[in-house]
Amino acid sequence: MNPNNPVLNHHISSQFNEDLQALNTKFMTMGGLVEQQVANAIRALLDTDATMAIDVQFQDNTVNRYETEIDEAITLILARRHPAAIDLRMVIAMSKANTDLERIGDEAAKIARIAQGLCEEGGSPRGYMETRHIGNQVRVMIHDALDAFARLDVDQALKVLLADADIDREYQSATRTLMTYMMEDPRHISRVINVMWVLRSLERIGDHARNISEQVIYMVKGFDVRHTSVEEIEQKVQR
């Protein structure tokens, strides 16, 4: 039972309540796992911890399994329970957010693969400060997006949308810095490019956290805020 989420226990059919709660529990467990995967991938890179880098890549199978199971559970609920109104929106939102969580898992695995390569080469390339900073921010974004989902919290979701705009700016600036490093010392081009891929993955993770937050707003408010500026969304939500 989740006392913060009124959608999960308002049904006359107790079986429907149980199905939705089981789905929700699985979704939140997957979310927690994915958040941990991102944290571990960044740690593997910054601490040059090859064992952890391998573990993250291995654990991606678990993330993938969750994705499959969640989609199966969603299909069963749609086929048997014919959810309507906010129930239907929750199921649809979870179906979309499930894809985003799995993609975040993919990006974490990509970062871990690069981390493993850099561990084997040894040494610590430039651009790690930027990676640490942006990495911490996207971790918080994933956490906040999942929290907003669990508590149907539109304000929290808006916070994530604003954070994503920051990430995009910092990503641009970090990319420019890395470009300068490459021009200064072309011998390190290949390593710096790898750090660039890591930053790109982090930026993509921020986008996915944003997508999940957009689904929270859809679920609670019933309107689609994708392809809408944060300012417009804020106005719409406050109406």
Added chain:
Amino acid sequence: MNPNNPVLNHHISSQFNEDLQALNTKFMTMGGLVEQQVANAIRALLDTDATMAIDVQFQDNTVNRYETEIDEAITLILARRHPAAIDLRMVIAMSKANTDLERIGDEAAKIARIAQGLCEEGGSPRGYMETRHIGNQVRVMIHDALDAFARLDVDQALKVLLADADIDREYQSATRTLMTYMMEDPRHISRVINVMWVLRSLERIGDHARNISEQVIYMVKGFDVRHTSVEEIEQKVQR
């Protein structure tokens, strides 16, 4: 009416038939538009056609509008018609593939933005041959994936999965070539990096075409083949 797709006209309710057909038509129109966007983005880059580059970025709004409308239509069908079996799988597959089409549109817009920048700088950087080659291949993949979707053609879908494996290999090789260009002539690092982003976008487009093909197999066969090797999928499908 689509004579090749038996799902679209087998229902007792003619209203249900009409709803599904309208959805399918919209989905296929969006698919055609997205395919064109990718073709135009690559052309803008290779022909240094700034007008076309701007047009592709502008047209991305149309793609986004389709995404929203298709998801609305899907929600209405789920709420009113309670589809079951292959109808339900088709609606779910379209919901997932809709996201992939929109992301392909995003990647096309990204390529167009880079093309615009490179037009303004003038000159033709290295790596265009690789771009042309991989670009042509992913265009064919999108086309084949949509064709497989329209005709419920599992063999065609498998063909796309095999093509994606090729793209991934060619992308790796092209990336290595570009890295060599940068080391040979560090003055062009920033331009070559831009071509690298284009190749990355093309590789992502290939992944999305693969995702759509996986949804075709799910729709027709009823099993989830994501996170499964092409060899395993071929065995499963032939059983």
